[in-house]
Amino acid sequence: MQKFRDKGLKLTPQRLAIMEYLDGNRNHPSADDIYSKIRKIYPMMSFATVYNTLETLKKRGDVVEITIDPERRHYDTDTSHHHHLICKKCKKIKDIHRDFSINIPEDQKGAFEVLGNHVEFYGVCPTCNTKGE
Amino acid sequence: MQKFRDKGLKLTPQRLAIMEYLDGNRNHPSADDIYSKIRKIYPMMSFATVYNTLETLKKRGDVVEITIDPERRHYDTDTSHHHHLICKKCKKIKDIHRDFSINIPEDQKGAFEVLGNHVEFYGVCPTCNTKGE
DNA sequence: TCTAATATGATAATCTTTATCTAATTAGAA
DNA sequence: TTCTAATTAGATAAAGATTATCATATTAGA
CATH class of the missing domain: 3.30.1490.190 (Ferric-uptake regulator, C-terminal dimerisarion domain)
Incomplete structure (x- = not known):
């Protein structure tokens, strides 16, 4: 979690919610998984924000996109080679x-x-x- | 090519065009690649037919779907393990x-x-x- | 040649992801 | 604490890929 706090990333409640959800999550959620889950707690969450945040985290190298399910992309916070x-x-x-x-x-x-x-x-x-x- | 002709597959001009295009094709085309290319020769080709045919060929095991490009699916007629x-x-x-x-x-x-x-x-x-x- | 079964093509529908843009919010300076 | 520039959120439209629907046309085989 702490790793997300650095490097000039503006911390908004939405981002924190997403990061919190992702942190330590070993389920390789899809964008929809993230959105649906967080929406229950923060109903103001937008789908665009989920994608925006994932894009940002990907660029920072904090999240990796997994292309293994042809139906949709999945995301992984374990960025070690596996x-x-x-x-x-x-x-x-x-x-x-x-x-x-x-x-x-x-x-x-x-x-x-x-x-x-x-x-x-x-x-x-x-x-x-x-x-x- | 001959391998496509068996097993009670109805041979329509559209299917033949798709099979012909795929046969020996080592470029792992996407559905759109197939559609665009064949359309030039057979303008009556429909996108639905491309997907239908790919589905049929997949079920027969003559074509394999490749999930490696997150943007779209690719297809391979080399069904050997590689x-x-x-x-x-x-x-x-x-x-x-x-x-x-x-x-x-x-x-x-x-x-x-x-x-x-x-x-x-x-x-x-x-x-x-x-x-x- | 006829017929049952199947495939085509047009199109709508779905789903995922990206793009746009304005209002709101954040971080950091003053 | 207040102010400001820069960034982000959210709403929504748009794009793109894939699937579903269904009437019409075509094929294979009798």
Whole structure:
């Protein structure tokens, strides 16, 4: 939380609410998740503010956008290098912390400047699995 | 191409045009790419038909949806297990053929049934790199 | 050639995300 | 504490991607 307070970021009640919601949140919420949840407490929250704030936090490097669910973007405050496991049914996302040290073979990389990688595992979570087919 | 002709798929001119366009196409086109291109030759092509056909081909397993560009979905007719490298600037996608044999550590997997994985490498392609900062 | 089943295309609808712009608020100086 | 410049919020429009609907047209096979 403290990490958000620095670097000339104007602290408004809306931003604080969003940051508070995100801080330590391991559920990789979507913009809509954030909006819906905070709206219950601060009904004056606007969708635009959610996107604005996410954009600001992304630029500051305090939040990372996850592209793993084709339906919508998810956000993660864990900015350390890690990977994800997604349930194809309920779309729940789980963190996978582990350095797989994967690299593109030289012959396929060519002159491409590779900046990083992200592994997306997919499958069916225990909850969805027990609910049957 | 021949692989599309089987299994009780009704062959309409529109479908054939889409299949022909996709066959051997290594550019991971988006629905819009497909639509725009084919429209020039078959002006009667509808966007709905593009999506319908993609859906059909996906179900048949002849096409795979790639979730790597947050802006839109891309499609790949190479259904073999492989990974992708995307340019953060121009969004061009390149195939990476290589089995990295990565697995989730048992303690993090739990009862999750893992069905597969996909590695997304990102960076800047040679073309965008030479265009300079 | 005929028919049942399926696909097309036009269009509306939905959903996510971005853009615009004015009024309100914040941070920091005075 | 007050004032001011800069930034942000919120309302809303707009854009863009994808899905849904449904009457009409087309296909495959009898």
